[in-house]
Amino acid sequence: MEPEKKNDEFEPGAAQFGNFITYYKFNPPENRLAVFEGNFCEYFSSHQPLLCLDVGCNTGDLTKGLYEMLSSGRSAVRMMGVDLDAQLVERANEAISNELESKLQFHTLDFVAKAEERNQLLSRYLETHQSGRKRFDIAFCFSTTMWVHLNHGDAGLESLLASLAAWADNVVIEPQPWKCYRNATRRRRRANLPPFPSFGLLVHRENVVAHIKEVFCNGMDMELQEHLGQSEWQRPVLWYRHKPTTNLAI
Ligand SMILES: C[S@@+](CC[C@H](N)C(=O)[O-])C[C@H]1O[C@@H](n2cnc3c(N)ncnc32)[C@H](O)[C@@H]1O
Numbered sequence: 001m002e003p004e005k006k007n008d009e010f011e012p013g014a015a016q017f018g019n020f021i022t023y024y025k026f027n028p029p030e031n032r033l034a035v036f037e038g039n040f041c042e043y044f045s046s047h048q049p050l051l052c053l054d055v056g057c058n059t060g061d062l063t064k065g066l067y068e069m070l071s072s073g074r075s076a077v078r079m080m081g082v083d084l085d086a087q088l089v090e091r092a093n094e095a096i097s098n099e100l101e102s103k104l105q106f107h108t109l110d111f112v113a114k115a116e117e118r119n120q121l122l123s124r125y126l127e128t129h130q131s132g133r134k135r136f137d138i139a140f141c142f143s144t145t146m147w148v149h150l151n152h153g154d155a156g157l158e159s160l161l162a163s164l165a166a167w168a169d170n171v172v173i174e175p176q177p178w179k180c181y182r183n184a185t186r187r188r189r190r191a192n193l194p195p196f197p198s199f200g201l202l203v204h205r206e207n208v209v210a211h212i213k214e215v216f217c218n219g220m221d222m223e224l225q226e227h228l229g230q231s232e233w234q235r236p237v238l239w240y241r242h243k244p245t246t247n248l249a250i
Helices: 030-037 061-071 086-094 115-128 145-167 178-190 208-219
Strands: 050-055 077-083 104-108 136-142 168-174 222-230 236-242
Touching: 030 061, 030 222, 050 061, 050 145, 061 077, 061 104, 061 136, 077 086, 077 115, 086 104, 115 145, 136 145, 145 168, 145 178, 145 208, 168 222, 208 222, 208 236
Parallel strands: 050 077, 050 136, 077 104, 136 168
Antiparallel strands: 168 236, 222 236
C-alpha cells in the first residue's frame, strides 16, 4: 500500500491522479524490477525491435529501469512512456541522455480521457519505428489502475484495460488492491479536498484485482501468462498476453 508517511521529506498529500512528484523517493524502481527475475526477458529475446509502452510513467525512473533491463545484451529496444502530468513528463525527458533519446521517449497524454490523441500518438510511434506492426510487444502499467478507477469509475478502468489490450500483445500490470483505495481516500479527506469523483459509485471494490483478470481473460481474449510476483508494497505484478490469433479492433 502507499505509505501514509515514510519520512519528514515525504508527505504524499492528495495528488488526484497519483501524480506524486517525489514518487521514486518512496517507491524506487528496484521494488518492481525485482519481480522480473525469471524468464521474462528471455521470452522476448527474439523480438527485433522490441517495442514497449509504459502507461502512467511519472518521472520515468521505472520506465528507464525497464528499458535497461530489457535492452541488456541486445540493442533494439524502443520504449515510450506516457503520463497525463506534463511536469512529470518534462522531468522524465530532462533525465534522458542524448544517447538514449532515440530509444526512450516520454509524452504527455491522458491515456483514458484523450482517446483520439492516444490513438494518433501510438500509431505514429509504431509507424516511425518502421515495425509494420499494429501493436506494441509489451504495455506496462504499474500502480496506475486505481487512479484511473477513482477518477473515471468502473467504465474508465475497463476502458484503460481495453486500450492496453488493443495496443499491446502483452500487458504487464500492477493493480492496486482495495486497501490502497481506502488510504488514498483517507489522505484526500485529511487534506480537506473533495472526494474522488467516482469513489462512491464503484461497483468493483474488494474484487478489483479479480475483476481486472476477468476483463482481460473473458472480455479481451487474453490469458494470464504469469503471476510475476508481489512488489514490495504487496501488489501483484501480472503478465497477461493475447491468446494466439486474437486481433482486437482499436
Ligand atoms: C502512482 S504513479 C505510478 C508511476 C509508475 N507507473 C510507477 O509505478 O512507478 C501513477 C501515475 O499514473 C499517472 N496517471 C494517472 N492517470 C493517468 C491517465 N489517465 N493517463 C496517463 N497517466 C495517468 C499519474 O500522473 C502518475 O504519474
